[in-house]
């Protein structure tokens with residue numbers, strides 16, 4: 001079992017995304033994170049899905065995704081070197097001495113404080129998912145008010161591209 | 165200048181341009197513009213069914229028998245949901261049908277309008293693809309694309325959901341039927357990879373104990389003759405799946421019959437002991453493999469399928485080939501011919517002789533003799549009914565079936581001479597399929613003999629279509645193996661639940677089917693004496709009753725079981741062979 005990142009190019013049409021999601025539900029595959037947005041070609045959307053599974057399972061998922069008529073291309077991103085990023089907002093209770101501590105931790109992780117109230121900071125953080133996890137472990141759990149993660153998106157390194 | 169047509173007229177014209185002969189349907193509010201367009205033309209014949217499920221099975225039966233797509237028209241809401249079982253049935257067996265459903269007007273979608281169902285959503289897991297028409301001008305291209313997707317690659321059902329206002333007679337658009345379909349995201353492989361085919365040829369020639377495991381894909385690609393050529397060249401045994409029966413002739417000496425849960429002893433034993441399994445157009449269904457962990461331990465697997473997702477899904481393939489079954493078989497035959505010319509010593513004749521020796525022993529020890537001996541207690545055995553049907557029709561009938569013991573008896577004892585003759589719901593196992601499917605076949609081939617082997621339970625799931633048979637003069641012969649029970653359920657309860665027949669019997673409340681048939685304007689027989697069986701069967705298929713629906717209600721032994729039967733969790737060689745003998749671990753024989 002390992003965490004895998006699948007990049008899917010999809011016809012940018014109503015209902016196409018529901019087929020992708022439906023497939024995961026129907027075949028008992030797990031969706032850990034999901035992001036979707038149009039690409040440089042407005043007729044295409046790019047979906048990034050992270051899921052867990054053995055090689056065999058990932059192969060099955062890939063084949064079944066390819067079977068969907070609206071799926072144009074599927075790539076297992078980690079087949080070759082890739083960059084993955086996730087964005088996160090964390091609203092953190094920050095008062096008294098803890099306020100400076102939150103700021104320090106945020107700096108260490110190269111986060112930005114994007115909103116401030118008298119009692120809280122909202123931190124924005126970008127990085128690979130494990131960096132975001134590490135940040136959440138580094139701060140006082142009881143101070144966390146709200147966490148919003150974007151889900152993973154990723155791209156291959158070098159000349160490799162995913163295109164129609 | 166292209167013609168200006170309303171959406172409804174475009175839809176019907178597009179069906180004409182697709183060459184559609186029959187449209188199986190049932191009207192309702194959301195489809196009424198379309199029904200009016202149908203009324204104003206003659207080319208596409210609409211068949212009025214009595215239940216939308218039956219319409220889908222008719223289209224399905226028509227498609228299975230002809231290879232051409234079957235077409236259905238239903239209204240929104242309940243019409244659409246009634247069609248779902250038939251769509252799922254076609255999906256599981258990869259049958260090309262196109263289902264057009266009416267939908268509420270666009271502005272009402274999402275408002276819980278009267279008879280609104282999200283048909284695209286409800287059908288999504290059981291279609292190959294679906295469309296929601298957004299504008300009447302899209303209709304010709306949508307229809308063209310739907311037929312293209314339904315019939316190419318691994319075939320399957322396609323739904324077109326048509327909001328009522330896109331068929332409004334007052335709104336017209338230019339009609340032009342597209343010649344081609346270009347889909348950047350859909351390019352099914354037709355031909356197999358040459359290198360893989362050469363590898364497969366080498367493996368086949370090197371095998372000492374080969375077996376060809378042929379499925380529905382060979383039937384659907386009309387690859388029967390190429391399959392026969394391959395089998396002759398190699399001298400290898402062939403086993404057909406439930407979906408593949410007939411692609412290799414059932415009465416051929418090289419045919420081991422069906423394999424799997426109720427497959428023959430020799431087919432299952434040969435699979436288990438093979439050193440090479442050539443699987444073509446088959447998908448290692450759980451009803452075939454039994455426990456995948458114990459599946460055929462010595463076998464190298466060559467797997468040919470048009471759908472890459474079927475390959476290595478259940479059983480890992482050593483030599484995978486993605487491609488159309490008939491095309492791959494033809495290319496393989498050419499490669500084999502060349503290889504065999506170069507290597508006259510292949511395949512190893514001595515090894516094959518030993519292999520066939522073992523197969524013949526398995527055959528002799530336990531062919532389908534079980535159930536072949538005449539009954540001794542004055543009760544008709546269900547197997548004998550199928551044998552009688554086979555005899556009376558000279559093996560030349562189209563046979564549809566429902567689901568249950570009768571289905572397995574039909575599959576075991578009717579030796580189909582070619583593909584497309586045996587029509588049953590293998591994947592979904594849909595009771596109620598048999599009669600409407602037979603009607604679809606009869607529409608396609610009005611002169612052919614079409615028999616539906618059914619059980620009294622299954623038959624009652626779509627018997628309203630007897631009325632449709634009368635309306636269109638469809639002379640189906642229904643052979644009902646009436647065991648006064650949900651026999652297959654009862655068998656499992658006998659074998660796994662200590663004989664507790666929980667809700668599987670109803671013998672005190674069955675209708676008299678002879679009278680039922682007569683009430684619908686047909687001919688009915690009731691047979692309960694073994695001595696009368698053959699004569700009744702002959703009469704049912706006699707020229708005198710050629711134009712009539714005949715319902716032959718045969719009362720059979722209610723305690724009979726289907727054998728062989730796979731032992732749950734075992735390998736393919738683990739079978740119950742009758743009520744007392746089990747071939748556990750191959751120690752039987």
Ligand SMILES: Cc1ncc(C[n+]2csc(CCOP(=O)(O)OP(=O)(O)O)c2C)c(N)n1
Pocket residue numbers: 566567568569570571593594595596618619620621622623645647649650651652653
């Ligand atoms: C629609 C549907 N419901 C339930 C089943 C489960 N089932 C499989 S076989 C069977 C019994 C069928 O009875 P009958 O048609 O009389 O056939 P028999 O087994 O007695 O020959 C049932 C209930 C099914 N296959 N399809």
Ligand SMILES: [Mg+2]
Pocket residue numbers: 568619620621645646647648649650651
């Ligand atoms: Mg029955």
